[in-house]
Amino acid sequence: MTLTMPARRALLYMPGDDMRKIQKAANLDIDCICMDMEDGVALNRKPQARQTIAEALQKVDFGRSERLARINPVGSGLEMDDLSEVLPFRPDGIVIPKVDRAEQIHWVSQQISMAEQEFDWPPGQIHLLVVVESALGIVNLAQIAQADERLQAIIFGAEDFASDTGAIRTPVGWEVFYARSAVVTHCAAYGLQAIDMVYVDFQDEAGLRVEALQGAQMAFSGKQIIHPNQIAPVQEAFTPSDQAIAHARRVVEAFAEYQKAGVGAFALDGKMVDAPIVKAAEKVMALARAAEKVF
Secondary structure (H helix, E strand, O other): OOOOOOOOOEEEEEEOOOHHHHHHHHOOOOOEEEEEOOOOOOHHHHHHHHHHHHHHHHHOOOOOOEEEEEOOOOOOOOHHHHHHHHHHHOOOEEEEOOOOOHHHHHHHHHHHHHHHHHHOOOOOOOEEEEEEOOHHHHHOHHHHHOOOOOEEEEEEOHHHHHHHHOOOOOOOOHHHHHHHHHHHHHHHHHOOEEEEOOOOOOOOHHHHHHHHHHHHHOOOOEEEEOOHHHHHHHHHHOOOOHHHHHHHHHHHHHHHHHHHOOOOOEEEOOEEEOHHHHHHHHHHHHHHHHOOOOO
């Protein structure tokens, strides 16, 4: 099973029961649009959300945006209805919230496999993203990260995590820093993307920029957002600057030349460059290509 890994700098949640907002999001040229059937939808509106998402998948032109659908948690009693109504219209991926154990991921993957067989689709093209947002989920990150071949990303849910542990949320965020770091570390270890927490004050652009930049520095692949105003600051934070790209290109090119000459470590701009520095530069170039800043 071969899965491509799209760029996910900004993942925008839209309530699944609001077609107007989904259509608006589709015109924003954003990396990912996640149509929600879970927390963003009232209990008595869940059926409407399923129908609206199914209609959107058929009729709305999402352009380059990845089309995701977030179901209700496995075990909620709502997840089967969510999948039954949405899967026939072939979203790009399914987001599973409140994942504590690998078994929850296995179950959803099995439902997708059955849909692929029923509709004669090529296997493996619908991928999975999971939200880890509890103490148990953080403790079980290793098994979650290896749960299924469809899995491409782990999303950190800071607000639910803080609620689960009894932590008090602060602007600095030290109360969730361990869990946030654990998500990045496990994703790096198992070749997954890590998607950072929501910045809930969507009117505070300065605070968002600080937190988004910190997430990028921690090696998150992107960030969840809840308002269109958050798109530009987040995409900017997770896109290498022209200066960073130029430096990374020089490092990679110099490394290639020194390798031809049989030299390992070398000096560039008065600083020593060795394998870890080159690897970091290669990652910058990969991010730049994903953002279509270099080709």
